[in-house]
Amino acid sequence: MFAIINGKVFNGDIFLHGKCVVVKNNEILNIINEDELDERFPDIKKIDAENGYITPGFIDLQLNGCGGVLFNDSITRETLKIMNKTNLKYGCTSYLPTLITTGDKNIISAINLIESMDDKEEVGVLGLHIEGPYISVKKKGIHNADFIRELDADMTDVISKAGGEIVKIITIAPENTKGEYISVLSKSGIKVSLGHTNATYKEIEDKKIYGITLATHLFNGMSSFNHREPGAAGAVLDMDISAGIIVDGFHVDYAAIRLAHKVMRERLYLVTDAVSPVGTNMEYFYFEGNKVYYKDGKCFGEDGTLGGSALTMDVGVKNLVEKVGVSLEEAIRMATLYPAKAISVEDRYGKLQPGHIADIVILNKNIQVEKVFSKGKLI
CATH class of the missing domain: 3.20.20.140 (Metal-dependent hydrolases)
Incomplete structure:
Protein backbone atom coordinates (compact mmCIF):
# COMPACT_ATOMS: atom_id res chain seq x y z
CA MET A 1 0.00 0.00 0.00
CA PHE A 2 1.20 3.52 -0.79
CA ALA A 3 -0.04 7.08 -1.22
CA ILE A 4 0.68 9.57 -4.00
CA ILE A 5 1.01 13.00 -2.41
CA ASN A 6 1.76 16.61 -3.31
CA GLY A 7 -0.08 16.77 -6.61
CA LYS A 8 -3.28 17.94 -8.27
CA VAL A 9 -5.55 14.88 -8.40
CA PHE A 10 -7.75 14.60 -11.48
CA ASN A 11 -10.54 12.26 -10.49
CA GLY A 12 -12.10 12.12 -13.95
CA ASP A 13 -14.20 15.25 -13.53
CA ILE A 14 -12.13 17.97 -11.88
CA PHE A 15 -8.74 18.61 -10.31
CA LEU A 16 -8.77 18.16 -6.54
CA HIS A 17 -6.31 20.15 -4.43
CA GLY A 18 -4.94 19.10 -1.05
CA LYS A 19 -5.85 15.46 -1.71
CA CYS A 20 -3.80 12.29 -2.04
CA VAL A 21 -4.44 8.96 -3.74
CA VAL A 22 -4.18 5.85 -1.56
CA VAL A 23 -3.44 2.64 -3.47
CA LYS A 24 -3.71 -0.91 -2.18
CA ASN A 25 -2.60 -3.80 -4.38
CA ASN A 26 -3.95 -3.05 -7.87
CA GLU A 27 -6.82 -0.76 -6.91
CA ILE A 28 -7.42 2.75 -5.66
CA LEU A 29 -8.41 2.41 -2.03
CA ASN A 30 -9.37 6.02 -1.41
CA ILE A 31 -8.78 9.68 -2.15
CA ILE A 32 -8.46 11.62 1.09
CA ASN A 33 -7.29 14.94 2.48
CA GLU A 34 -3.51 14.98 2.57
CA ASP A 35 -3.42 16.32 6.12
CA GLU A 36 -5.35 13.21 7.28
CA LEU A 37 -2.98 10.71 5.72
CA ASP A 38 -0.58 10.12 8.63
CA GLU A 39 -3.41 9.72 11.12
CA ARG A 40 -5.43 7.30 8.99
CA PHE A 41 -2.51 5.37 7.50
CA PRO A 42 0.53 5.59 9.82
CA ASP A 43 3.86 4.68 8.23
CA ILE A 44 2.36 4.39 4.75
CA LYS A 45 4.85 4.66 1.89
CA LYS A 46 4.59 8.06 0.17
CA ILE A 47 5.37 8.92 -3.44
CA ASP A 48 5.85 12.61 -4.19
CA ALA A 49 4.11 13.94 -7.31
CA GLU A 50 6.20 17.11 -7.02
CA ASN A 51 3.24 19.38 -7.63
CA GLY A 52 2.38 17.59 -10.87
CA TYR A 53 -0.92 16.41 -12.26
CA ILE A 54 -2.09 13.01 -11.00
CA THR A 55 -4.36 11.52 -13.66
CA PRO A 56 -5.87 8.19 -14.70
CA GLY A 57 -3.78 6.09 -17.08
CA ILE A 343 -16.17 0.32 -24.68
CA SER A 344 -18.19 0.22 -21.43
CA VAL A 345 -15.32 -0.25 -18.94
CA GLU A 346 -15.83 3.03 -17.07
CA ASP A 347 -16.82 1.06 -13.94
CA ARG A 348 -13.13 0.10 -13.52
CA TYR A 349 -11.09 2.42 -15.78
CA GLY A 350 -10.87 6.07 -16.79
CA LYS A 351 -11.25 7.67 -13.37
CA LEU A 352 -9.37 7.96 -10.11
CA GLN A 353 -11.91 6.83 -7.55
CA PRO A 354 -12.18 4.04 -4.94
CA GLY A 355 -12.52 0.60 -6.49
CA HIS A 356 -11.03 1.57 -9.85
CA ILE A 357 -7.90 -0.09 -11.21
CA ALA A 358 -4.77 1.76 -10.06
CA ASP A 359 -3.56 2.86 -13.50
CA ILE A 360 -2.13 6.28 -12.75
CA VAL A 361 0.02 8.84 -14.55
CA ILE A 362 1.88 11.80 -13.08
CA LEU A 363 2.40 14.66 -15.54
CA ASN A 364 4.57 17.71 -14.94
CA LYS A 365 3.43 21.27 -15.64
CA ASN A 366 4.61 20.88 -19.27
CA ILE A 367 2.26 17.89 -19.77
CA GLN A 368 5.14 15.44 -19.86
CA VAL A 369 5.05 12.00 -18.24
CA GLU A 370 7.05 11.79 -15.02
CA LYS A 371 5.76 8.58 -13.41
CA VAL A 372 3.45 5.75 -14.45
CA PHE A 373 1.70 3.19 -12.27
CA SER A 374 0.24 0.10 -13.92
CA LYS A 375 -2.17 -1.98 -11.80
CA GLY A 376 -0.71 -0.38 -8.69
CA LYS A 377 2.93 -0.93 -9.62
CA LEU A 378 5.34 1.93 -10.24
CA ILE A 379 6.87 1.32 -13.67
Whole structure:
Protein backbone atom coordinates (compact mmCIF):
# COMPACT_ATOMS: atom_id res chain seq x y z
CA MET A 1 0.00 0.00 0.00
CA PHE A 2 1.20 3.52 -0.79
CA ALA A 3 -0.04 7.08 -1.22
CA ILE A 4 0.68 9.57 -4.00
CA ILE A 5 1.01 13.00 -2.41
CA ASN A 6 1.76 16.61 -3.31
CA GLY A 7 -0.08 16.77 -6.61
CA LYS A 8 -3.28 17.94 -8.27
CA VAL A 9 -5.55 14.88 -8.40
CA PHE A 10 -7.75 14.60 -11.48
CA ASN A 11 -10.54 12.26 -10.49
CA GLY A 12 -12.10 12.12 -13.95
CA ASP A 13 -14.20 15.25 -13.53
CA ILE A 14 -12.13 17.97 -11.88
CA PHE A 15 -8.74 18.61 -10.31
CA LEU A 16 -8.77 18.16 -6.54
CA HIS A 17 -6.31 20.15 -4.43
CA GLY A 18 -4.94 19.10 -1.05
CA LYS A 19 -5.85 15.46 -1.71
CA CYS A 20 -3.80 12.29 -2.04
CA VAL A 21 -4.44 8.96 -3.74
CA VAL A 22 -4.18 5.85 -1.56
CA VAL A 23 -3.44 2.64 -3.47
CA LYS A 24 -3.71 -0.91 -2.18
CA ASN A 25 -2.60 -3.80 -4.38
CA ASN A 26 -3.95 -3.05 -7.87
CA GLU A 27 -6.82 -0.76 -6.91
CA ILE A 28 -7.42 2.75 -5.66
CA LEU A 29 -8.41 2.41 -2.03
CA ASN A 30 -9.37 6.02 -1.41
CA ILE A 31 -8.78 9.68 -2.15
CA ILE A 32 -8.46 11.62 1.09
CA ASN A 33 -7.29 14.94 2.48
CA GLU A 34 -3.51 14.98 2.57
CA ASP A 35 -3.42 16.32 6.12
CA GLU A 36 -5.35 13.21 7.28
CA LEU A 37 -2.98 10.71 5.72
CA ASP A 38 -0.58 10.12 8.63
CA GLU A 39 -3.41 9.72 11.12
CA ARG A 40 -5.43 7.30 8.99
CA PHE A 41 -2.51 5.37 7.50
CA PRO A 42 0.53 5.59 9.82
CA ASP A 43 3.86 4.68 8.23
CA ILE A 44 2.36 4.39 4.75
CA LYS A 45 4.85 4.66 1.89
CA LYS A 46 4.59 8.06 0.17
CA ILE A 47 5.37 8.92 -3.44
CA ASP A 48 5.85 12.61 -4.19
CA ALA A 49 4.11 13.94 -7.31
CA GLU A 50 6.20 17.11 -7.02
CA ASN A 51 3.24 19.38 -7.63
CA GLY A 52 2.38 17.59 -10.87
CA TYR A 53 -0.92 16.41 -12.26
CA ILE A 54 -2.09 13.01 -11.00
CA THR A 55 -4.36 11.52 -13.66
CA PRO A 56 -5.87 8.19 -14.70
CA GLY A 57 -3.78 6.09 -17.08
CA PHE A 58 -4.42 6.74 -20.76
CA ILE A 59 -6.51 4.30 -22.81
CA ASP A 60 -5.84 3.79 -26.53
CA LEU A 61 -8.63 2.03 -28.46
CA GLN A 62 -6.70 1.82 -31.74
CA LEU A 63 -3.11 0.61 -31.59
CA ASN A 64 -1.65 -1.42 -34.45
CA GLY A 65 1.83 -1.70 -33.00
CA CYS A 66 4.77 0.08 -31.38
CA GLY A 67 8.20 -0.70 -30.01
CA GLY A 68 9.24 -2.23 -33.33
CA VAL A 69 6.38 -4.74 -33.56
CA LEU A 70 3.03 -4.94 -35.36
CA PHE A 71 0.15 -7.05 -34.12
CA ASN A 72 -0.66 -8.12 -37.71
CA ASP A 73 2.88 -9.46 -38.14
CA SER A 74 3.06 -11.50 -34.97
CA ILE A 75 -0.17 -12.39 -33.18
CA THR A 76 1.51 -13.47 -29.96
CA ARG A 77 1.61 -12.71 -26.28
CA GLU A 78 5.19 -11.49 -26.68
CA THR A 79 4.04 -8.84 -29.18
CA LEU A 80 1.41 -7.62 -26.71
CA LYS A 81 3.99 -7.44 -23.92
CA ILE A 82 6.33 -5.35 -26.10
CA MET A 83 3.46 -3.05 -27.05
CA ASN A 84 2.47 -2.63 -23.41
CA LYS A 85 6.05 -1.96 -22.28
CA THR A 86 6.39 0.71 -24.97
CA ASN A 87 3.00 2.25 -24.16
CA LEU A 88 3.82 2.67 -20.49
CA LYS A 89 6.66 5.06 -21.32
CA TYR A 90 4.03 7.43 -22.70
CA GLY A 91 1.39 7.05 -19.99
CA CYS A 92 -0.79 4.56 -21.88
CA THR A 93 -1.73 1.84 -19.39
CA SER A 94 -4.51 0.10 -21.36
CA TYR A 95 -5.13 -0.48 -25.06
CA LEU A 96 -6.86 -2.51 -27.73
CA PRO A 97 -4.38 -4.34 -29.99
CA THR A 98 -5.74 -3.57 -33.45
CA LEU A 99 -5.74 -6.11 -36.26
CA ILE A 100 -6.17 -4.45 -39.64
CA THR A 101 -7.51 -6.04 -42.83
CA THR A 102 -6.20 -9.61 -43.10
CA GLY A 103 -7.34 -13.19 -43.69
CA ASP A 104 -9.76 -15.24 -41.60
CA LYS A 105 -6.92 -17.32 -40.15
CA ASN A 106 -5.30 -14.27 -38.54
CA ILE A 107 -8.62 -12.98 -37.20
CA ILE A 108 -9.30 -16.34 -35.58
CA SER A 109 -5.73 -16.47 -34.21
CA ALA A 110 -6.13 -13.03 -32.64
CA ILE A 111 -9.44 -14.01 -31.04
CA ASN A 112 -7.94 -17.26 -29.72
CA LEU A 113 -4.92 -15.43 -28.30
CA ILE A 114 -7.01 -12.93 -26.34
CA GLU A 115 -9.36 -15.72 -25.16
CA SER A 116 -6.37 -17.70 -23.86
CA MET A 117 -5.06 -14.85 -21.71
CA ASP A 118 -6.60 -14.88 -18.24
CA ASP A 119 -4.22 -12.07 -17.29
CA LYS A 120 -4.61 -9.91 -20.41
CA GLU A 121 -5.35 -6.77 -18.42
CA GLU A 122 -2.07 -7.23 -16.56
CA VAL A 123 -0.30 -6.52 -19.84
CA GLY A 124 -2.63 -3.63 -20.62
CA VAL A 125 -4.98 -5.45 -23.00
CA LEU A 126 -8.67 -4.65 -22.58
CA GLY A 127 -9.69 -6.67 -25.66
CA LEU A 128 -9.33 -6.78 -29.41
CA HIS A 129 -10.10 -4.22 -32.12
CA ILE A 130 -10.77 -5.86 -35.50
CA GLU A 131 -10.39 -3.08 -38.10
CA GLY A 132 -11.49 -4.56 -41.40
CA PRO A 133 -11.46 -6.55 -43.65
CA TYR A 134 -15.16 -5.76 -44.00
CA ILE A 135 -14.56 -2.27 -45.36
CA SER A 136 -14.75 -0.20 -48.55
CA VAL A 137 -12.05 -0.58 -51.20
CA LYS A 138 -12.58 3.08 -52.11
CA LYS A 139 -11.68 4.15 -48.57
CA LYS A 140 -9.15 1.45 -47.75
CA GLY A 141 -6.21 3.74 -46.99
CA ILE A 142 -3.13 1.59 -46.39
CA HIS A 143 -5.22 -1.60 -46.00
CA ASN A 144 -4.47 -4.37 -48.51
CA ALA A 145 -7.28 -4.53 -51.08
CA ASP A 146 -6.61 -8.24 -51.71
CA PHE A 147 -8.08 -9.08 -48.30
CA ILE A 148 -11.09 -6.74 -48.37
CA ARG A 149 -14.39 -8.61 -48.51
CA GLU A 150 -17.95 -8.55 -47.20
CA LEU A 151 -18.76 -10.01 -43.81
CA ASP A 152 -20.40 -13.42 -44.10
CA ALA A 153 -22.51 -15.57 -41.80
CA ASP A 154 -19.63 -17.87 -40.79
CA MET A 155 -17.29 -15.11 -39.61
CA THR A 156 -20.17 -13.24 -37.98
CA ASP A 157 -20.77 -16.40 -35.96
CA VAL A 158 -17.08 -16.80 -35.04
CA ILE A 159 -16.64 -13.18 -33.97
CA SER A 160 -19.96 -12.87 -32.13
CA LYS A 161 -19.31 -16.08 -30.18
CA ALA A 162 -16.12 -14.50 -28.84
CA GLY A 163 -18.31 -11.68 -27.52
CA GLY A 164 -17.58 -8.28 -26.09
CA GLU A 165 -15.20 -9.50 -23.40
CA ILE A 166 -12.75 -10.56 -26.11
CA VAL A 167 -13.61 -8.38 -29.12
CA LYS A 168 -14.27 -4.85 -27.90
CA ILE A 169 -14.60 -3.15 -31.32
CA ILE A 170 -15.10 -4.26 -34.91
CA THR A 171 -14.75 -1.67 -37.69
CA ILE A 172 -16.95 -2.21 -40.76
CA ALA A 173 -18.21 -0.29 -43.78
CA PRO A 174 -21.98 -0.12 -43.19
CA GLU A 175 -22.83 0.05 -46.90
CA ASN A 176 -21.18 -3.34 -47.44
CA THR A 177 -22.46 -5.10 -44.32
CA LYS A 178 -25.86 -6.66 -43.79
CA GLY A 179 -27.93 -5.15 -41.00
CA GLU A 180 -28.63 -8.59 -39.52
CA TYR A 181 -24.89 -9.22 -39.09
CA ILE A 182 -24.40 -5.84 -37.41
CA SER A 183 -27.24 -6.72 -35.07
CA VAL A 184 -25.75 -10.11 -34.14
CA LEU A 185 -22.36 -8.51 -33.37
CA SER A 186 -23.90 -5.68 -31.35
CA LYS A 187 -26.10 -8.02 -29.31
CA SER A 188 -23.02 -10.10 -28.43
CA GLY A 189 -21.57 -7.06 -26.64
CA ILE A 190 -19.15 -6.01 -29.37
CA LYS A 191 -19.07 -2.30 -30.23
CA VAL A 192 -19.69 -1.93 -33.97
CA SER A 193 -17.76 0.97 -35.46
CA LEU A 194 -18.14 2.52 -38.90
CA GLY A 195 -14.85 3.14 -40.64
CA HIS A 196 -13.02 2.93 -43.96
CA THR A 197 -16.44 3.58 -45.45
CA ASN A 198 -17.75 5.43 -48.48
CA ALA A 199 -21.33 5.35 -47.18
CA THR A 200 -23.77 8.19 -47.65
CA TYR A 201 -25.45 9.84 -44.69
CA LYS A 202 -28.65 7.92 -45.49
CA GLU A 203 -26.87 4.57 -45.70
CA ILE A 204 -25.42 5.10 -42.23
CA GLU A 205 -28.76 6.29 -40.89
CA ASP A 206 -30.37 3.09 -42.21
CA LYS A 207 -27.70 0.81 -40.70
CA LYS A 208 -27.17 2.62 -37.39
CA ILE A 209 -30.41 1.19 -36.00
CA TYR A 210 -28.85 -2.29 -36.07
CA GLY A 211 -26.30 -1.30 -33.44
CA ILE A 212 -23.56 0.99 -34.77
CA THR A 213 -22.31 3.10 -31.84
CA LEU A 214 -18.74 4.11 -32.75
CA ALA A 215 -16.67 5.50 -35.61
CA THR A 216 -13.03 4.74 -36.37
CA HIS A 217 -10.59 7.68 -36.77
CA LEU A 218 -13.08 10.45 -37.57
CA PHE A 219 -12.55 12.14 -40.98
CA ASN A 220 -9.92 9.60 -42.07
CA GLY A 221 -11.02 6.74 -44.29
CA MET A 222 -14.60 7.92 -44.64
CA SER A 223 -16.80 9.88 -47.03
CA SER A 224 -16.33 13.57 -46.36
CA PHE A 225 -18.84 16.17 -45.25
CA ASN A 226 -20.55 18.14 -48.01
CA HIS A 227 -23.42 20.53 -47.56
CA ARG A 228 -25.61 18.49 -49.95
CA GLU A 229 -24.28 15.07 -48.91
CA PRO A 230 -23.04 15.03 -45.29
CA GLY A 231 -21.41 11.63 -45.82
CA ALA A 232 -20.03 9.45 -43.06
CA ALA A 233 -18.25 12.35 -41.40
CA GLY A 234 -21.48 14.33 -41.25
CA ALA A 235 -23.36 11.32 -39.91
CA VAL A 236 -20.90 10.94 -37.03
CA LEU A 237 -21.14 14.62 -36.16
CA ASP A 238 -24.93 14.60 -36.31
CA MET A 239 -25.87 11.23 -34.80
CA ASP A 240 -25.37 9.64 -31.40
CA ILE A 241 -22.07 8.05 -32.40
CA SER A 242 -18.79 8.30 -30.49
CA ALA A 243 -15.53 8.46 -32.41
CA GLY A 244 -11.80 8.25 -32.06
CA ILE A 245 -9.66 10.94 -33.62
CA ILE A 246 -5.92 11.05 -34.37
CA VAL A 247 -4.44 14.27 -33.00
CA ASP A 248 -1.00 14.23 -34.63
CA GLY A 249 -1.37 17.18 -37.01
CA PHE A 250 -1.03 14.93 -40.08
CA HIS A 251 -4.28 12.98 -40.12
CA VAL A 252 -6.64 15.83 -39.26
CA ASP A 253 -6.11 19.58 -39.22
CA TYR A 254 -6.30 20.96 -35.70
CA ALA A 255 -9.10 23.32 -36.74
CA ALA A 256 -11.21 20.33 -37.86
CA ILE A 257 -10.59 18.64 -34.52
CA ARG A 258 -11.63 21.83 -32.74
CA LEU A 259 -14.87 21.99 -34.74
CA ALA A 260 -15.61 18.31 -34.15
CA HIS A 261 -15.07 18.72 -30.42
CA LYS A 262 -17.42 21.70 -30.27
CA VAL A 263 -20.14 19.51 -31.78
CA MET A 264 -19.39 16.13 -30.18
CA ARG A 265 -17.91 16.91 -26.75
CA GLU A 266 -17.85 13.68 -24.70
CA ARG A 267 -18.45 11.60 -27.84
CA LEU A 268 -14.94 12.38 -29.15
CA TYR A 269 -11.92 10.52 -27.79
CA LEU A 270 -8.21 10.39 -28.55
CA VAL A 271 -6.62 7.44 -30.39
CA THR A 272 -3.13 7.04 -31.81
CA ASP A 273 -3.54 4.50 -34.65
CA ALA A 274 0.16 3.97 -33.92
CA VAL A 275 2.42 1.53 -35.75
CA SER A 276 5.76 -0.15 -35.11
CA PRO A 277 8.20 2.83 -35.34
CA VAL A 278 6.90 4.35 -32.08
CA GLY A 279 9.72 4.12 -29.55
CA THR A 280 12.28 3.07 -32.18
CA ASN A 281 14.54 4.48 -34.91
CA MET A 282 12.90 2.49 -37.72
CA GLU A 283 12.87 4.16 -41.14
CA TYR A 284 10.32 1.83 -42.76
CA PHE A 285 8.25 -1.29 -42.15
CA TYR A 286 5.74 -3.51 -43.95
CA PHE A 287 2.01 -3.43 -43.18
CA GLU A 288 0.21 -6.47 -44.67
CA GLY A 289 2.36 -6.34 -47.80
CA ASN A 290 2.58 -2.56 -48.12
CA LYS A 291 5.89 -0.78 -47.49
CA VAL A 292 5.39 2.14 -45.10
CA TYR A 293 8.04 4.80 -44.45
CA TYR A 294 8.57 6.73 -41.23
CA LYS A 295 10.06 10.21 -41.48
CA ASP A 296 9.71 13.39 -39.42
CA GLY A 297 6.95 11.91 -37.29
CA LYS A 298 4.87 10.78 -40.28
CA CYS A 299 4.08 7.25 -41.53
CA PHE A 300 3.23 6.99 -45.22
CA GLY A 301 3.15 4.48 -48.08
CA GLU A 302 5.04 4.75 -51.35
CA ASP A 303 2.09 6.63 -52.89
CA GLY A 304 1.93 9.07 -49.98
CA THR A 305 -1.07 7.42 -48.29
CA LEU A 306 -0.91 7.73 -44.51
CA GLY A 307 -0.10 4.37 -42.95
CA GLY A 308 -0.93 4.65 -39.28
CA SER A 309 0.82 7.16 -37.06
CA ALA A 310 3.77 7.61 -34.73
CA LEU A 311 1.63 9.44 -32.19
CA THR A 312 1.76 8.59 -28.49
CA MET A 313 -1.07 9.27 -26.07
CA ASP A 314 0.86 11.80 -24.00
CA VAL A 315 1.71 13.85 -27.09
CA GLY A 316 -1.92 13.59 -28.18
CA VAL A 317 -3.04 15.08 -24.87
CA LYS A 318 -0.45 17.84 -25.19
CA ASN A 319 -1.58 18.59 -28.76
CA LEU A 320 -5.21 18.77 -27.65
CA VAL A 321 -4.30 21.45 -25.13
CA GLU A 322 -1.69 23.42 -27.07
CA LYS A 323 -2.88 23.03 -30.69
CA VAL A 324 -6.61 22.36 -30.47
CA GLY A 325 -7.26 24.58 -27.48
CA VAL A 326 -9.26 22.31 -25.19
CA SER A 327 -8.75 22.50 -21.45
CA LEU A 328 -6.29 20.15 -19.77
CA GLU A 329 -9.20 18.55 -17.92
CA GLU A 330 -11.03 17.82 -21.18
CA ALA A 331 -7.88 16.59 -22.92
CA ILE A 332 -7.32 14.10 -20.11
CA ARG A 333 -10.95 12.96 -20.30
CA MET A 334 -10.53 12.41 -24.05
CA ALA A 335 -7.62 10.08 -23.26
CA THR A 336 -9.17 8.29 -20.27
CA LEU A 337 -12.85 8.54 -19.38
CA TYR A 338 -14.31 8.92 -22.87
CA PRO A 339 -12.56 5.87 -24.36
CA ALA A 340 -13.47 3.89 -21.23
CA LYS A 341 -17.12 4.80 -21.78
CA ALA A 342 -16.90 3.97 -25.49
CA ILE A 343 -16.17 0.32 -24.68
CA SER A 344 -18.19 0.22 -21.43
CA VAL A 345 -15.32 -0.25 -18.94
CA GLU A 346 -15.83 3.03 -17.07
CA ASP A 347 -16.82 1.06 -13.94
CA ARG A 348 -13.13 0.10 -13.52
CA TYR A 349 -11.09 2.42 -15.78
CA GLY A 350 -10.87 6.07 -16.79
CA LYS A 351 -11.25 7.67 -13.37
CA LEU A 352 -9.37 7.96 -10.11
CA GLN A 353 -11.91 6.83 -7.55
CA PRO A 354 -12.18 4.04 -4.94
CA GLY A 355 -12.52 0.60 -6.49
CA HIS A 356 -11.03 1.57 -9.85
CA ILE A 357 -7.90 -0.09 -11.21
CA ALA A 358 -4.77 1.76 -10.06
CA ASP A 359 -3.56 2.86 -13.50
CA ILE A 360 -2.13 6.28 -12.75
CA VAL A 361 0.02 8.84 -14.55
CA ILE A 362 1.88 11.80 -13.08
CA LEU A 363 2.40 14.66 -15.54
CA ASN A 364 4.57 17.71 -14.94
CA LYS A 365 3.43 21.27 -15.64
CA ASN A 366 4.61 20.88 -19.27
CA ILE A 367 2.26 17.89 -19.77
CA GLN A 368 5.14 15.44 -19.86
CA VAL A 369 5.05 12.00 -18.24
CA GLU A 370 7.05 11.79 -15.02
CA LYS A 371 5.76 8.58 -13.41
CA VAL A 372 3.45 5.75 -14.45
CA PHE A 373 1.70 3.19 -12.27
CA SER A 374 0.24 0.10 -13.92
CA LYS A 375 -2.17 -1.98 -11.80
CA GLY A 376 -0.71 -0.38 -8.69
CA LYS A 377 2.93 -0.93 -9.62
CA LEU A 378 5.34 1.93 -10.24
CA ILE A 379 6.87 1.32 -13.67
